[in-house]
Amino acid sequence: MNSIEGLLITVRTGRQGAAMEKGKFSAEYIKEISTLVINPEDFSSLGLGSEKKAILKSHSAEITVTCQSVEGPKGIFFLPLGPLANMVIDGETNGTGVPNYKGIPVSVTAVK
Amino acid sequence: MTVSLHQDVVCAFCGSLCDDLEVEVENNEIKKVKNVCAIGRNKIMHQQPHNMAPLRVNGKECSLDDAYNEAARILTEAKAPIIYGLSSTTAEANSEAVELAELLNAAIDNPSSYCHGPGVLARQHVGMSTCTLGEVKNRADLIVIWGANPMESHPRHFNQYSVMAKGMYVPDGRKGRKVVAIDVRPTMSSKNADIFLQITPGSDFEIINVLRSLAKNLKLEGLTDESLVGGVPLANWRELVEMMKASHYGVVLFGIGLTQSRGKDLNIEHILSLVDELNRYTRFYAIPMRGHANVNGSNQVLVWRTGFPLAVNFYRGYPRFNPGEFSVFDMLIRKEVDAAVIIATDPAAHLPQAAVKYLQSIPTILIDPIENLVTPWANVVIPVAPAGIGTEGTYYRMDNVPLRLKKIIDFPCPSDYEVLHAIKERVSHVKNS
Numbered sequence: 392m393n394s395i396e397g398l399l400i401t402v403r404t405g406r407q408g409a410a411m412e413k414g415k416f417s418a419e420y421i422k423e424i425s426t427l428v429i430n431p432e433d434f435s436s437l438g439l440g441s442e443k444k445a446i447l448k449s450h451s452a453e454i455t456v457t458c459q460s461v462e463g464p465k466g467i468f469f470l471p472l473g474p475l476a477n478m479v480i481d482g483e484t485n486g487t488g489v490p491n492y493k494g495i496p497v498s499v500t501a502v503k
Numbered sequence: 504m505t506v507s508l509h510q511d512v513v514c515a516f517c518g519s520l521c522d523d524l525e526v527e528v529e530n531n532e533i534k535k536v537k538n539v540c541a542i543g544r545n546k547i548m549h550q551q552p553h554n555m556a557p558l559r560v561n562g563k564e565c566s567l568d569d570a571y572n573e574a575a576r577i578l579t580e581a582k583a584p585i586i587y588g589l590s591s592t593t594a595e596a597n598s599e600a601v602e603l604a605e606l607l608n609a610a611i612d613n614p615s616s617y618c619h620g621p622g623v624l625a626r627q628h629v630g631m632s633t634c635t636l637g638e639v640k641n642r643a644d645l646i647v648i649w650g651a652n653p654m655e656s657h658p659r660h661f662n663q664y665s666v667m668a669k670g671m672y673v674p675d676g677r678k679g680r681k682v683v684a685i686d687v688r689p690t691m692s693s694k695n696a697d698i699f700l701q702i703t704p705g706s707d708f709e710i711i712n713v714l715r716s717l718a719k720n721l722k723l724e725g726l727t728d729e730s731l732v733g734g735v736p737l738a739n740w741r742e743l744v745e746m747m748k749a750s751h752y753g754v755v756l757f758g759i760g761l762t763q764s765r766g767k768d769l770n771i772e773h774i775l776s777l778v779d780e781l782n783r784y785t786r787f788y789a790i791p792m793r794g795h796a797n798v799n800g801s802n803q804v805l806v807w808r809t810g811f812p813l814a815v816n817f818y819r820g821y822p823r824f825n826p827g828e829f830s831v832f833d834m835l836i837r838k839e840v841d842a843a844v845i846i847a848t849d850p851a852a853h854l855p856q857a858a859v860k861y862l863q864s865i866p867t868i869l870i871d872p873i874e875n876l877v878t879p880w881a882n883v884v885i886p887v888a889p890a891g892i893g894t895e896g897t898y899y900r901m902d903n904v905p906l907r908l909k910k911i912i913d914f915p916c917p918s919d920y921e922v923l924h925a926i927k928e929r930v931s932h933v934k935n936s
Contacts, residue, residue: 400687400704402652403655405542405655405658405691408516408541408542408655408656409541409545410545411542412542412545412546414549415849415852415874415875415876451855451857462688463688464688467687467704474876477852477853477854477855477859480856481857482836482855482857484617484830484836486828486833487767487768488616488620488813488827488830488831488833489616489617489620489621489762489767489830490832490855491763492763493705493764494704494764
């Protein structure tokens with residue numbers, strides 16, 4: 392299975408905000424918060440299956456995401472803030488009170 | 504049939520607090536909302552009386568009195584409770600929460616401790632040259648958007664206050680302004696900019712350092728115009744500094760791309776210092792793109808009542824302030840609290856999993872209008888009338904301007920303020936008996 396390593400950055404999206412306000416148990420919200428945006432070259436190199444599913448793995452946990460190819464830097468992946476992204480963020484704040492929501496080392500592996 | 508039209512309604516979703524909404528009500532139900540973004544519309548249309556969270560204690564329906572009594576029991580038996588949230592409720596409810604925290608010798612914190620809190624700390628260290636959004640609209644001819652994507656998170660900001668808005672001294676709106684976006688990737692917001700500088704993640708501190716040096720005409724040893732700083736040639740940064748100095752009225756709108764990236768509060772200290780130094784050449788200001796509608800109000804009220812804006816701890820009977828030690832996330836990770844009041848926020852959606860897991864293991868009281876990800880496991884769930892829809896009160900916009908929110912329709916439940924007051928009365932009774 393093809394796998395790439397890089398950095399995860401959690402972000403806000405308009406869809407995530409709008410779906411959140413309809414309800415966090417809605418299919419629309421769950422779909423948006425599990426959509427990983429990646430660079431088109433990275434997307435191609437993963438060789439994803441028809442459902443575009445991948446395993447996103449960090450030091451803390453691994454989650455299943457659906458990949459979407461969008462213009463952006465190589466090796467940097469973007470996932471909307473939410474309970475799924477929160478699984479892969481560790482408990483360290485370096486004494487600042489702020490968890491490391493941006494720049495988390497991760498790997499992305501295609502699910503065939 | 505009773506139909507009414509409410510004008511100049513304030514939206515209570517994000518820190519922009521758009522105050523020109525039109526809401527149509529029929530028989531105490533909101534039917535239409537105009538002049539609103541998709542997020543604001545969904546919030547207002549969803550937070551209606553028929554969508555309220557259930558009133559429950561330990562999974563069973565109960566009376567309000569039962570819920571208040573159980574909440575008071577949990578809190579008076581706790582040795583180290585925390586009151587957390589308050590970013591989507593009124594300043595009045597925030598003030599009542601501080602009184603409850605003091606009565607309980609509790610910790611109290613709001614989501615700014617992991618969002619724009621680093622910016623709040625930076626302001627304590629170096630101050631902030633800032634202005635209102637009205638001034639941005641009427642005067643700004645240069646807008647720098649750094650680590651923020653307002654088109655997604657504050658969808659009407661550009662039209663109402665900044666990039667596209669037509670103002671007194673900027674009558675041509677977008678054509679009368681230069682817009683620069685600095686981010687790690689192209690976004691909907693950067694597509695609206697004249698110049699987009701795509702930087703490498705975590706390089707903000709280094710970049711601002713170089714900008715401050717360029718602004719002071721300091722020689723940068725070993726760097727040429729082709730040298731990359733944060734992934735962008737030095738010549739581009741030099742051009743930006745010249746644009747800043749040449750502007751008549753410049754504004755930096757900064758987001759959590761700066762506060763949550765490597766450097767955190769130091770990034771903001773640095774950028775606020777740059778803004779201050781640019782005032783030697785022209786008028787330059789900074790505004791944080793605050794997220795939750797009244798997270799700024801939470802900081803304001805905590806400062807009035809305790810002297811500190813976030814991460815406040817009353818465990819010794821007087822307020823102490825130490826971000827990183829008393830911040831909600833650190834306290835949960837270190838398992839230092841034994842009961843929690845969660846109000847007007849959703850830590851299960853916002854905090855990393857380890858903190859949520861611990862929160863699930865301690866008695867939790869949830870006060871929120873609708874179901875969120877805490878509702879299924881909170882010990883006490885108390886639905887409340889949503890601020891700006893079912894109850895009036897004061898919110899602070901991202902530029903520190905307080906706005907009065909209206910009550911539009913009736914709800915069959917009390918406000919946050921009333922719930923906190925009722926719990927406080929019962930806690931007071933227990934402590935005095």
